Amino acid sequence: MPPQSPFPGKQQQLPVTTGLLSSGGWCRQCRRDHSLTSGAAEQACQDLMAQLDRHQRIDLQVASDLADPRCSTAALFAEAGGKMFGVLTCRDAGGNLVVLRAFSGQYNGLWQVPGWVGPVCDPVIFQRLTAPVEARIKVLGQQLACLPDHSRQRLLLRRQRRNLSRHLMGAIHDLYHLVNFRGEQASLSEIFSDRGMPPAGTGDCCAPKLLHHAARNGLQPEGLAEIYYGRPNTSATRQHGHLYAACDEKCRPILGFMLCGLS
Ligand SMILES: [Zn+2]
Ligand SMILES: [Zn+2]
Structure with a gap:
């Protein structure tokens, strides 16, 4: 089956990959920024997008006759709008490449879908x-x-x-207890402490899900990128098929802690 454009009549353009998108934040302990560039994760995001185009669902590990209707991508092009998907490319202790994937928040009320990293909490x-x-x-x-x-x-x-x-x-x-690459744990309240209340949904973006999972499973992250899939958001700051670094509003304040200890 040829890949179908979710926007009929519109030519889908693949984003240009540079591998240089940077996600990070200020680490209070080290008194400097920690960041992670996108690297090979940009290409991995495009591979993911091609798969979503082809299968039109996110439960890609499940046989098509057993697919969960809640995992269809159709809703992403409807009123509620699209979603961020994230990829973290990592190395395990043996030096093997591991590609982790996550969606932001819940997917149609689902926190866990096979093949995707689950929530922090x-x-x-x-x-x-x-x-x-x-x-x-x-x-x-x-x-x-x-x-x-x-x-x-x-x-x-x-x-x-x-x-x-x-x-x-x-x-x-x-x-929400986030783990970093020094093996330390901190709750969202502790990380924000004197910086006020964390915005609603902090910790549910792709980046914290992926990094938390990597840190807990002894994986060394090498690249982090996110791709937006579906109808653009109301402020049009998110466009279908575009690549993004982790967000400034919710993720930047916690990524300094989360990336600490990463060599
Ligand atoms: Zn975010
Ligand atoms: Zn640090």
Whole structure:
């Protein structure tokens, strides 16, 4: 089957690879930046894109008759928009090349798909922590909708809801324990400490998933690149088939720690 363009009528252009995209951040311990260039990961991203074009699903290790409909790439071209996919090329202890792949956040509600590096935080533990608090926040929202504006009770419930959300965010940040290449561990709260609250979704991008997995499995990263696949985001800062370094907003503040100890 020939590769199909997800945008019919449009010629798909492959991005130019230079291998020089740089992902990194400031390391407080070493008092300098640590970074990792894209290297061979750019070509590996293009190989991944060709596979997604051909199969139109991400559960590539599963036989086509057993494919999970939730893993189809069709949704990436619909309203909700596309997604970042990341590749980390590494060497194992024997010097063999290992290519790790990850998608950002969840894929259609899935945290784990065979062939992809899983999340930093155990989804079961995450669910156990967040579900009851989110249910409570939802109930408060319903109660608020029935109260008159500016009433005393409304103000109280709003404050209660805000405190619950803040508390939940803090608890989530404590759940994310990132490992670096010195073998050290730190939670998102510890890494951000005096730099305020981590933005929502910090730790769920491709780069932290991949680096965390490599550090925990004795793999030496050599190249890191991300590719955007699907409908461009609303601000058009992400375009289908373009290569990117790790993001500045969520990843830069944690990559200094995560890359520490990498030779
Ligand atoms: Zn990121
Ligand atoms: Zn360092």
